[in-house]
Amino acid sequence: MSLADLQRSFCDALRSPNAPPDALLDELLEDGLALQRFNVYRNNFIVLNGDALAEMYPVIKRLIGDSAFRILATAYVREYPPMERALLVYGKDFPNFLASIPELSELHYLQDVARLEYAWTVAYHAEDVDRLEEHQITELPAEKFELLRLRPHPSMCLLHSEYPVYRIWEANQSEDPEEVISLDDGPSHVVIIRPGTRVETREASIGAFTLFQRLGSGETIGDAYNAAIQIEPAFNLELFFSQHLFDGTFCSL
Amino acid sequence: MQEAISTHGSVSAPVPSRAGAGLKSQHYQSIIDQQPDVGWFEVHPENYMGKGGPPLRYLERIRRDYPLSLHSVGTSLGSYLPLDQNHLKKLKQLVDRFEPGLVSEHLSWSHGYEWYTHDLIPLIYTEETLQLVVDHIDQVQETLQRQILIENPSSYLQFKKSEIAEQVFYVEAAKRSGAGLLLDINNVFVSCSNHGWSIDEYLGAVPAGLVGEIHLAGHSIQELEGQSLRIDDHGSTVCPEVWKLYRHYIDAKGTAPTLIEWDSNIPQFAELYREVRFAEVYLQRARECIRDVIS
Structure with a gap:
């Protein structure tokens, strides 16, 4: 040979x-x-x-x-x-x-839990970028804000499942989960992101989820917001940004 | 060897002839908090080939306080296939970023197709594979613009076609390529036991002047139909026989940076640190020994 x-x-x-x-x-x-x-x-x-x-x-x-x-x-x-x-x-x-x-x-939920776990590790090793800073927005004329194209952190992964996979994943972070979760507990929209050193796994409303999807594909804040309120009329952009605009969710301009 | 070092670029933080430890992610925080008296740390560069994230940040932090060695497991020097240029490029980026005092790779192969075994498979020791390995070491050294060390493998089987003794192949590969040697004394013990080779002959063939680093680790024993096979699993303390070989070696041939490897069943840092301190004491005694001989 x-x-x-x-x-x-x-x-x-x-x-x-x-x-x-x-x-x-x-x-x-x-x-x-x-x-x-x-x-x-x-x-x-x-x-x-x-x-x-x-x-x-x-x-x-x-x-x-x-x-x-x-x-x-x-x-x-x-x-x-x-x-x-x-x-x-x-x-x-x-x-x-x-x-x-x-x-x-x-057992379709298993595949979705596996997707969540894979996204977690990919986020852990994702590129490091500078975050959006407050002065970058305050320096901007107010009317320009909705024309901005915000880039979500490169570690971000959006995962939609017909099953409550976020709760399943969270309950199984400990050795002996006690919580009983029914597969009929409804769909989940999960955001996996690592803005600093820790990977964060969050459940998002469908409006926030849509906003992330649209911003991620390069749309302006205005267009992304319109899509979000169509799917979730009560979606509150001001509240959303007060939590996430400067917490590392978005990249520097 | 001297010439190889001077022509292969500068080394900004030399790894001292002290005891070092394999850096594990489980220990990042204890090391940063406690600043233990460890001579240097070593990592597998493949574990830092992500785009970003905590591992690279921790390594940067620890590199500020300690010299570093990169011990690659992914080059596959002995494969008939060409070296993976993408992997080499990533290795070069890590060398540029972390400026390690030492860079090393194994004398083995790990892929026969495009996929990768993630295990270190022994070579057939022939003139053909020797030339192949030397060419591959040349390419790595050329890309990294520095000398690398090559490590003797641990193995569980031999190929019929081998016609050169492992230790002769190992030393010759270094001499022809200008590489140095990483002498893994646990691997010498494991392979000699598994194949019935003479440890004295093996170590006797290794020129101390080429040895730039020593590895020590624990291994386990698996019984195969009444015969013991030693398995190099890096999952326990260094065994007494290997400590003895190590002490004899450094007393007789001189000291070199010495690493304690512990890669499975990873203990608390304190236990790994204890092994590092043992090696440090032996290194110190060996230096005193040599001083006594000289005076």
Whole structure:
């Protein structure tokens, strides 16, 4: 076997649920334990990457249990091996992978909780930017305000679910959640953002959620506000800005 | 070696011949609050390749008070595939930003396709792979504009086609590329035990003048059909045999910056610190030893 063939064959066998082929075993120095020695690497591959996935998805692990999570993680690592040199955000395809498992495909909320967890870690490692400062707005003529295009912090992720995923996620931040949450408790609009050093996960009203969506796609404050009050007539822009205009939610102009 | 250092750019905060610790995120706050007497810290640059966020801020804060070493796990020096230029670029950015005193990488490979194993797989020790590794080290040193150290691996299997002893391959790769050596004494112990190699022959082949750093770590033992396989999991204290090898090595060959690695079952900082202090005491004794010999 050439070096390239050997390295490819080794990788194929690491990833495979089956025993390594004889052609590969023939390349290993045999002392009666060659297969077991190879299996140390196969096991490491599954465990090291499975641990990275478990770090990304602690709530999913709690919801489905350790042993079920381990089985799913093994299948996931084999199907979606890491493409990046850094394992910081390994597991991008895990929400869709969960949806593809027949036993779980009815549990749509699981995929949404997984999306929330993924967004949390992406936000944690997102770019750092200067925040919008008060003087940048006060220096502006008042009539220009609604023509502004505010940029939300690059860590921001907006997540809409038909299920109360924010409450599910929040209740499962502790080891023994006591809260009983019904899946019929309604949809949630979740904002995940890291304006400073801490990732914040907030539930937003549908008006605020729409405003963020529109501002994020580059609309002016005026246009974004119009969209927000159409969907939530009681949406109060003044109250919203009093909380979020200068708390790091938005980038410097 | 001297020439390699002077031609590969400046090093702004040298890592001293003292004991250092692998920096773990669990310990950021204790280190900032307590300012422990640790000679230096080492990190895997791959853990700081995010665009921003707390890890980079913590590292910046800790770098202000301590010299730093970058110990890469993602270059895959021994793959038949070309080096990942994007990874190299990110590594270079971190070197420029944090100005580490040492940069190192493993003598191993980790990808046979576009995906990545995240484990360090042993090489086939032939002239062909030696040339490949030397070319890859050259490229890394060229990109980073500095010398790197290469680390001897721990391993659980050997390839039939290997025709060069690991220690000979390891030293030769450094000599041909102008790299230095990161001597992992726990890995020497683990690999020699797993393959029945002689520890004395292994360490005897390593020229002390090339050793720029030493690693120490704990390992575990797995029983395979009556035979013990030592697993390099960095999940416990350094074992007595490895401490003994380390003391003999530095007493006889001289000291080098020494790192305690602890990457799984991560303890409270105090326990890691205790291991660092042991290494520090041994380093001090070795220096006194050498002073006695000279006087």
